[in-house]
Amino acid sequence: MTPAEAKELKSFMKGLKHRNPHQSEFHQAVAEVAESVMPWYLQHEGMRRAQVLERITEPDRIVSFRVTWETDSGEIRANRAWRVQFSNALGPYKGGLRFHPTVNESVLKFLGFEQIFKNSLTGLPMGGAKGGSNFNPKGKSEREMMRFCHSLMTELHRHIGEDVDVPAGDIGVGSREISFLFGQYLRLENRWGGVLTGKGLAFGGSAVRTEATGWGCVYFCAEMLGHRDESLEGKRVAVSGSGNVALYGAQKLMEKGAKVLTLSDSGGFLHFPDGLGPEQWKAIRELKEERHGRLAEFGEGGEFHEDKRPWAVPCDIAMPCATQNELDLDDARQLVENGTKIVCEGANMPVTHDAAHFLRERDVLHAPGKASNAGGVSVSGLEQSQNAMRLSWEPDEVDRRLRRIMAEIHARCAADGERPDGGIDYVKGSNLAGFRKVAEALRAYGAV
Numbered sequence: 001m002t003p004a005e006a007k008e009l010k011s012f013m014k015g016l017k018h019r020n021p022h023q024s025e026f027h028q029a030v031a032e033v034a035e036s037v038m039p040w041y042l043q044h045e046g047m048r049r050a051q052v053l054e055r056i057t058e059p060d061r062i063v064s065f066r067v068t069w070e071t072d073s074g075e076i077r078a079n080r081a082w083r084v085q086f087s088n089a090l091g092p093y094k095g096g097l098r099f100h101p102t103v104n105e106s107v108l109k110f111l112g113f114e115q116i117f118k119n120s121l122t123g124l125p126m127g128g129a130k131g132g133s134n135f136n137p138k139g140k141s142e143r144e145m146m147r148f149c150h151s152l153m154t155e156l157h158r159h160i161g162e163d164v165d166v167p168a169g170d171i172g173v174g175s176r177e178i179s180f181l182f183g184q185y186l187r188l189e190n191r192w193g194g195v196l197t198g199k200g201l202a203f204g205g206s207a208v209r210t211e212a213t214g215w216g217c218v219y220f221c222a223e224m225l226g227h228r229d230e231s232l233e234g235k236r237v238a239v240s241g242s243g244n245v246a247l248y249g250a251q252k253l254m255e256k257g258a259k260v261l262t263l264s265d266s267g268g269f270l271h272f273p274d275g276l277g278p279e280q281w282k283a284i285r286e287l288k289e290e291r292h293g294r295l296a297e298f299g300e301g302g303e304f305h306e307d308k309r310p311w312a313v314p315c316d317i318a319m320p321c322a323t324q325n326e327l328d329l330d331d332a333r334q335l336v337e338n339g340t341k342i343v344c345e346g347a348n349m350p351v352t353h354d355a356a357h358f359l360r361e362r363d364v365l366h367a368p369g370k371a372s373n374a375g376g377v378s379v380s381g382l383e384q385s386q387n388a389m390r391l392s393w394e395p396d397e398v399d400r401r402l403r404r405i406m407a408e409i410h411a412r413c414a415a416d417g418e419r420p421d422g423g424i425d426y427v428k429g430s431n432l433a434g435f436r437k438v439a440e441a442l443r444a445y446g447a448v
Contacts, residue, residue, distance in 0.1 A: 001039065009038045016057060023106035025324065028353050029113050030057050032368075036431035041439075050447075052439045056116070059086045059109065065155045067133055069148040072141055081152055083131035083159055083167075086112040089441040091125030092163055094377060096170030098132035099177070108132060110324070111170075114348055115377070117434025118370040121409045124381035129165055131156070137172045149180035157185050162193045162387070168380050169198040171243070171323070175210070179203075194387025197380035206383035207395040208402060209376075214248030214321070214346065215399070216375015216406050218256065221317065221344040223410035224365055227424065233257035238315040238340075240264045241322035242288050242295060245346045245373065249321055250276060262310035264322060265295045269310040270302040277301075314338040321346030329354040336362045345369035356427065363423070371413050371430035378405045 001009070012034055017027055034053065041053055063083040070076055082105060085093045095115040098108070108130045116128030135148055160167060169178050178198045185195055192204075199205035208215070222232055235258045239246050242263045250260045259275035263284060272280070283300050287293040296304055311318060311331035318340050320327050324347065332355035335343070343359055344367040345351065351359070351366070359366045379402055386392055393401075409430075416436075417429020442448075 001035070005038050005042060008042060009034055012038075012053065015054075019058075020106075020109070023109060025106045025110040025349075026113065028325075029110040029349060031353065032349075032356070032427070033113075033117065033431045033435060036428040037435045040432055040436070047439055047443060050443045052442050055442055056087065056435070056438060057113065059084050059112065060088065061085050062105065062109075063159050064105075067135065067148065067152045067155070069144070069151045072144055079133050079135040079148075081131070081133035081135075081156070082108050083156060083165070084108045084112040084129060085159070085165055086128045086130070087116045087438060088127035088165075089438050089445070090120055091127050092161075093129035093165035094119055094126035094168070094380065095129040095131070096168045097173045097177075097181075098130070098170040099135045099137050099172030100132070101134055101136045103132045103134045107324075111348055114370050116438055117431065118374045119377055119381075120434040120437045121371055121412060121430060122374055122378045122381060122405055123408060124378065124405075126166075126377065126381055126384075129167070130170075131167055132170065132173075135172075137177075142176070145177060146180045149177050150184040153181045153184035154188065156181075157188045160185075160195055162195050162384070166194070166380075166384060167196055168377070174198075174244075175200055175205075194384055197383045199383070201392075204383070204387050206379055206386055206398055207393065208398040209379050209383060210244055211248040211251070212379035212402060213245045213373050213376030214250070215252045216378065216402055217245065217249050217319065217321070217344060217346040217372050218252040219375065219403050219406040220367060220372040220410055221319070221342065222256065223407055224342060224344065224367060224424075224426070227410075227414065231256075235259065235316045236261055236314070237317045237319055238262045238310045238313050239319045239321055239346075240269070240310055240326060240350075241320070241347065242284065243321070245376075246319075246321035247281070247285055247288065249319060249346055251281060253319075254278065254281065258317075261313050261315055263295065264310050267294050267296050268304055268306040268308050270295050270298060270304050271310070271313055272302045311335055312338075315340055317342045317344060319344050319346050320350035322350065323347055324349045325352050326350045327355055328352045329358055331355065332358045332364075335359075336364060340364060343367070344372050346373050348373065360425065360427065365424070365426060367413075367426045368430050370434060371409050371426060374409055375402055375406060378402055 413429035
């Protein structure tokens with residue numbers, strides 16, 4: 001970046017932070033995109049005159065509301081919820097709902113902002129949004145979850161629709177919660193519409209939706225390796241997390257012949273020196289999905305390391321699939337020291353800004369989540385298509401379309417991220433490819 005470009009970036013970020021104080025996650029997400037697109041943006045006077053960058057970083061609207069619900073013991077509780085409708089320039093708002101005590105406006109703005117470009121990269125007609133609540137699902141009974149979801153939808157239904165805004169699941173919001181939310185939507189609206197994705201197969205859901213983010217991440221990683229005439233066969237992969245993304249990513253990695261070395265949760269990580277086996281994977285899936293247990297309870301092999309992250313384990317590929325900012329500068333240094341060649345994000349913004357810069361300086365290929373974890377929203381988009389046509393595709397058909405979409409995303413990133421030495425800057429490529437499409441739409445619309 002030239003001194004003039006760096007000056008423009010600094011001025012832009014100063015204004016954004018002034019307008020959005022104390023929103024560090026949002027600042028981080030915008031800085032990463034702005035840094036990549038600023039040289040291109042400054043070369044296009046029409047974009048600057050239309051203030052496209054400023055408009056893209058300002059949500060269309062943020063809906064904030066109270067969710068009042070009753071515990072099993074009859075006590076009344078109240079939580080706060082939001083829906084950040086960031087941009088519908090490319091299609092109806094699209095993005096997940098997250099239930100977690102760390103949810104706040106900054107987190108949802110960062111996620112919604114990222115979603116704009118992730119959805120743009122898929123090539124499907126979807127805008128960007130995100131929502132959720134600071135409600136903590138842990139320890140809640142099924143009846144309490146139902147009452148909370150019904151109460152949340154009582155307000156949310158006013159702001160969504162299959163041609164307006166189509167939420168999905170995210171952390172803390174799985175198929176059960178989507179079912180409760182959709183049931184309440186039907187009761188309130190008295191009509192069936194594909195207004196939520198991640199639904200059960202019995203009522204409009206898509207095959208492969210549960211597996212999509214993890215599988216898609218592996219497909220993208222395979223494309224990265226294929227660009228270098230390599231494959232996943234025999235590669236050592238450190239995976240963080242043990243939710244859907246991590247579990248189904250690990251499943252697909254094993255299928256591709258890779259050696260999965262780790263899985264983790266908030267209590268620590270499991271290390272499998274000889275690689276995770278299919279039977280161990282099934283047992284962990286049962287532990288996490290059916291019994292909602294902790295990895296510390298797993299007694300069928302693997303070494304558990306309490307309160308530690310997996311990034312010190314020597315690996316060829318690191319796949320962070322847990323949460324934002326889980327891989328920091330010290331972790332990045334450790335990965336480089338151990339010879340890691342690829343970091344492929346399964347979570348949203350799991351690599352800190354400083355760590356991302358360090359990886360780039362050390363020529364580690366780094367695939368940002370807006371590209372590599374776009375499989376989930378891609379299959380959500382395919383679910384919307386199936387709902388609109390009132391039909392269902394077989395799993396093989398959905399998987400075939402998912403593989404094609406991830407290959408096309410990689411091609412877009414490679415085209416816009418090509419370096420003079422023939423390598424690929426995936427961060428720059430994904431940001432520029434996603435941004436340019438939205439920017440062109442906004443400029444075409446005029447002053448809206």
